[in-house]
Amino acid sequence: MEDLDKRNRLPIDRGWAWVITIASCGTFGFVSGHFKIQGVIYVELLERFPHASAQSILWIFGLWSLLNRGSGPLAGTFLTKASTRTVSITGVVLMSSSLIVFAYLPSYEYMYIVYGAVCGIGAGMVGLSSLTAPLPYFEKKKALSVGITCTGSGIAAVILPLVIHQLFKNYSFEGALLLYGNSLPLDNLNNSV
DSSP: OHHHHHHHTSOTTSTHHHHHHHHHHHHHHHHHHHHHHHHHHHHHHHHHOTTSOHHHHHHHHHHHHHHHHHTHHHHHHHHHHSOHHHHHHHHHHHHHHHHHHHTTOSSGGGHIIIIIIIIHHHHHHHHHHHHHTTGGGOSTTHHHHHHHHHHHHHHHHHHHHHHHHHHHHHHHHHHHHHHHHHHHHHHHHHHHO
């Protein structure tokens, strides 16, 4: 009965539901667009660690991709036990803090854990929670809402590599990752409202 009362107070298919959808679009775009900036980060890492082989650097991104997509069951279980907001905030804290630490790691070997594992799991949590955040607010237009949310991926795929390239160019490796890592919580504020 309590769930029914709470559900009746939600603005179904109108108003605030669309604000949540647009915010989720931005958050999902940030996480999905992160796939596209890995090529830019890869080039920077090859310059930063010239003694490392290209394959060893690529494994960092492979681990990130594996744990990002593979953390779906973990994030889904967490979503059933906690709120979307809690999962999203936990994921963005993992992702953001790992990017900030990643900027100052002295050796690429540490990046397997910090970036590959921690950031990958955090991205999986943020991605799944941003897809599910608008769902309680829709009945008739649920598919449209998910479609709009997923549009963030395409927009970010075009914009984020250009932005991160300029950040590396203007602020160095550390500065670029600090700015990017600190922008994630600001973007996630939209999704956590």
